[in-house]
Amino acid sequence: MIGESISLLLAMVSVLALWAFLTTLVVGLLLILKPLEAIRALMQRIATGVRAIEQQTALVSRVTPRVPAAAAALQASLDPLTRSLHDLDGAIGQHERALRRLGKR
Structure with a gap:
């Protein structure tokens, strides 16, 4: 029990x-x-x-493959401008030196 x-x-x-x-x-x-x-x-x-x-950002993935070609085209189009600006800089430098020589007289 x-x-x-x-x-x-x-x-x-x-x-x-x-x-x-x-x-x-x-x-x-x-x-x-x-x-x-x-x-x-x-x-x-x-x-x-x-x-x-x-x-x-979906657009970025579609545009990204075209960036190298666009950069190359931009460089190709800017190279003549770079040469022209370099030539202009040289010419300005020559004129500056000539003006300084004239100013010293």
């Missing part, structure tokens, strides 16, 4: 312990639910921003 009552008492304590554990688990999960929802909202905003950046 005492063995049966102890077994019943242990079963009741086990059930109460299980209910206490489950209650604690549910309360803990409910406590972290709000922060997790806030994190999810933040991650959604980040994903939206990344998609927007991807759309805005």
